[in-house]
Amino acid sequence: MPLELTPLDALPPAVEKVAGAKAPAALKLMAARGLAPLGPADLLTAIYQLAQGDDATVKAAASKSATELPEKIFQGALGEPLDARVLDFFARRLWQKPKLLEILLLNKATDDETVRHLATLCAESELELIAKNEERLLRAPGIIAALYLNPKTRMSTAQRALELAVRNHVRVEGIPAFDEAVRAIEQSGALSAEEQAAVDAAFQRAAEVAVDAMAGLLTAASPEEEAAMQAAEALLAEQQASGEVPPESAEEIDEKKEKLEKLTPAAKIRMAQLGNAFTRAVLIRDTNRQVSMACIRSPGVTDAEAMRYAINRGLDDDVIRFIANKRQWVRLYGVKVALCNNPKCPLPVSMRFLPHLRPPDLKALSRSKGIPSALSSAAKQLLSSRGV
DSSP states (O other): OOOOOOOOSSOOHHHHHHHSTTSOHHHHHHHHTTOSSOOHHHHHHHHHHHHTSSOHHHHHHHHHHHHHSOHHHHHHHTTSOOOHHHHHHHHHHHTTOHHHHHHHHHOTTSOHHHHHHHHTTOOHHHHHHHHHOHHHHHHOHHHHHHHHTOTTSOHHHHHHHHHHHHHTTOOOTTOTTHHHHHHHHHHHOOOOHHHHHHHHHHHHHHHTTOOOTTHHHHHTSOHHHHHHHHHHHHHHHHHHHTTOSOHHHHHHHHHHHHHHHTSOHHHHHHHHHHSOHHHHHHHTTOSSHHHHHHHHHOTTOOHHHHHHHHHOTTSOHHHHHHHHTOHHHHTSHHHHHHHHTOTTSOHHHHHHHGGGSOHHHHHHHHHOSSSOHHHHHHHHHHHHHTTO
């Protein structure tokens, strides 16, 4: 959970004079603007304290100063053992400034939650710095999850962080397909420096096709528009992955698929959790069960995708079983129908869905030759009992 940014109970004497409860309003405003005669560490503490106050003018001035002070002041203060709340306050405002970010990341007083948050935002060089602090990673496994789920993190770095957790018997809860990722790493064995560089390069190339082009549109869409767009995206991804595309675009699709298929199993598992609908549509067909399971466990899988996967008889049995046991998806009528028509769905589950189906779907099941005979017979009996 994020740090709760509350006012400091105790202030250094110099800060108390300009930012304490009894300080004159004019002096508080001057300090909020970064003009008080204080050392760098005290000035940042004062700005933080004033940003938590009730005076709107002082708060606005402090918030502005928190990003606009001369960099030398920040450099002189952010390495000091300031209160963790102060460091977090400035970290969330200065994370795009590499020099200052490095100072914050190296400061032992920086809270683990602050580092975890930064690991979701940072660029490659800062992520490498975060990954080197093994003591912090083991103390706060959420940082490992943030590294793993940030596509800017090198594949070799993400893998090394996971290996660290495994060696120390630490489970990283924030990675949806943690078990699959761990097994793939264990099976891959140690990689040479040359092999790691090749894995990193392949992952970076594959990441180019994992960007969700619809993300910006979905943020502004209504729920109905979002559902329609997701359904269209799922259909397009399915068509592309299965080769149902116009001839003029087939070559481009093949290039994208090739980038994904060249990844190692461990890299495919990570990409399955980071990628878009097309990425999942390709990798869920992978012959490696760990890869396909990582796809269906991805937090990005939409209801529309789940519905299309549920009807696909070519997917691994465990993928279908996972869908059949996911409450969020089986509450959808389309998923129930799809699972009943998929012979890989566990029979007890299909039987449980039958009473919820409409007569036309029950009739289709009663005539189907591609499902267990017990299920088609049950559909006939249910129709008869309803007098249909």
